[in-house]
Amino acid sequence: MNSVNFTLQHLHSLRPRVSNVLEGKSVCLRGFELADASKILEHFNDIEIRRFMDMPAPHSQEQEEQWIRNTWDARKIGRCHYYAIEHKQSTQLIGGCGLFSIEKINRRGELMIILYNKEYWGQGFGTEALQLLLQFGFKHINLKTIYLYTHDTNKRAQRVYEKLGFKPGGRRRQASYFEGTYHDLLYYDLLASEFLD
Amino acid sequence: MTLRGFELKDAETILAHFNDLELRQFLGHPLPVSKQEEEEWIRRTWEARQKGTEYTFGIEENNKGLLVGSCSLFDVHSINRNAELGIAIWNKSLWDKGIGSEAIQLICSYGFYLINLHSIFLRVHDFNKRAIRVYEKLGFQHVARKREAVFIDGKYHDVHVMDILEDEFRKLHPPAPPFIAATGE
Numbered sequence: 001m002n003s004v005n006f007t008l009q010h011l012h013s014l015r016p017r018v019s020n021v022l023e024g025k026s027v028c029l030r031g032f033e034l035a036d037a038s039k040i041l042e043h044f045n046d047i048e049i050r051r052f053m054d055m056p057a058p059h060s061q062e063q064e065e066q067w068i069r070n071t072w073d074a075r076k077i078g079r080c081h082y083y084a085i086e087h088k089q090s091t092q093l094i095g096g097c098g099l100f101s102i103e104k105i106n107r108r109g110e111l112m113i114i115l116y117n118k119e120y121w122g123q124g125f126g127t128e129a130l131q132l133l134l135q136f137g138f139k140h141i142n143l144k145t146i147y148l149y150t151h152d153t154n155k156r157a158q159r160v161y162e163k164l165g166f167k168p169g170g171r172r173r174q175a176s177y178f179e180g181t182y183h184d185l186l187y188y189d190l191l192a193s194e195f196l197d
Numbered sequence: 198m199t200l201r202g203f204e205l206k207d208a209e210t211i212l213a214h215f216n217d218l219e220l221r222q223f224l225g226h227p228l229p230v231s232k233q234e235e236e237e238w239i240r241r242t243w244e245a246r247q248k249g250t251e252y253t254f255g256i257e258e259n260n261k262g263l264l265v266g267s268c269s270l271f272d273v274h275s276i277n278r279n280a281e282l283g284i285a286i287w288n289k290s291l292w293d294k295g296i297g298s299e300a301i302q303l304i305c306s307y308g309f310y311l312i313n314l315h316s317i318f319l320r321v322h323d324f325n326k327r328a329i330r331v332y333e334k335l336g337f338q339h340v341a342r343k344r345e346a347v348f349i350d351g352k353y354h355d356v357h358v359m360d361i362l363e364d365e366f367r368k369l370h371p372p373a374p375p376f377i378a379a380t381g382e
Contacts, residue, residue: 054277105226106348144353145345170341173360174316177277182315187341187358 022083022132027125029083029097029132032071036084037064039093043116051178052151053114071098078102081141085113085129087120094120097129099137099146108145109137127160134164138192147189151176158186166190198296200254200268200303203242207255208235210264214287222349223325224285242269249273252280252307256300258291265291268304270317278315280308298331302370305335309363310372318360322347329357336369337361 022029038061043049045058074080082098095115102109111133115126137143148166150157162168166188174182212232214220221227245251253269266286273280282304286297308314319337321328333339337359345353 054274106346106353108346145343147343147346167344169343170339170358172316172318172358173338173340174362175277175279175318175360177315182277187343189344189346191345 022136023088024128024132026088027094027128027132028086028088029129029136030086031075032068032082032084032096034065034068036093037061037068040064040096040116043118046118048118049114049116052154052157054176074100078104078141081109081136083133085115085125087125092117092120094125095129097133099133099141099143102141102143106145107143108147109143111137111146111148127164130160130164134190134195138195144192145189146195147187149185149187152184152186158188161188164190165194167194198259198265198299198303199257200300200307201257202246203239203253203255203267205236205239207264208232208239211235211267211287214289217287217289218350220285220287220289223322223328225347226349245271249275249312252304252312254304256286256296258296263288265296266300268300270304270308270312270314273312273314278313280314280317282308282317282319293327297328298335301331301335305361305366306370306372309366314363316360316362317366318358321357321359322349323355323357329359332359335361336365338365 041059041061041064044064071080071082074082079102080098080100082096082100084093085095085097086092087094094117095113097111097113099109099111113126113130113133115121134146137146148161149172150161152171167190169187169189171184171186173184175185176183209232212230212235215235216229218227242251242253245253250273251269251271252273253267253271255264256266256268257263258265265288266284268282268284270280270282282301284297284301284304286292305317308317319332320343321332338361339357340360341358343356343358346356347354
């Protein structure tokens, strides 16, 4: 956790990349720009990327632009916070992550992450982005619980979530259909008290 | 009992029971609702049914023709072929009489035998022991616990997730033709 240099002052700074709110050692989280749509599309219709997403491919570019606009509106009403994951050194967009379905009274939200760019897999960038997002969720938008669902076959993701402190809470049996079979969705959650200790 | 679509005039019956803390603690946050809001909600159930995203029905008790509650399969997912179950018996004088249990059987039969679902899940607050017993008796399994997931009356409570698969439901509650008539559809 200490390796992540989290600086809220970027919120108010007038640096050229003003949208870099959340910055870690290797990646930063920033709002999506419309220009990101084509970057996303380069990777997004890849079955290996889409396997664990509950949406039918393929996507079109205008659809992605619309999605990006939706993230702006959803952030304003506090329903979802979706951010682009940028690799700092190369300034490449490598993925997206977010807190969505935010329940204001229960102070909880669901977490998602996807690294579009496979060249950047397996180097800890996802973990770092998630640490930033969890700090954002607990410290800045005052969530009490962050939870997620992940596919039973996605062992890599499960290891990452467990390393970050998420506790397995059970499953929804055969709740997701892809590539010809039904798969269980595993439920994980993390309380603010566990994360901030 | 009969499951039937809601009519706008049902809003009044709903209102007579719905702004009640003892009932609402089990359903979510007890935010007061108005009659016109309920009418809009009823219209929304019609639209959602047409889109196939939600099947929400009133529960009518057959003896006196009283509307006593509602039940629903919502967030119907067409690829994963699953949905979430919700049920409420608003009329507290009719609690503990097996009405909820019968309505759940009907709506699950509707889900598995009419709209071809593969699984049905539900969420229930951990303090709602009566409901949990009913779901267990009907064959739902405890599959997950969401820690401190709901804030009711000053406290956070765990939420249980339970689910049932089509083949499990078929063994326990095989298709019985009269249920189709009972839906009134």
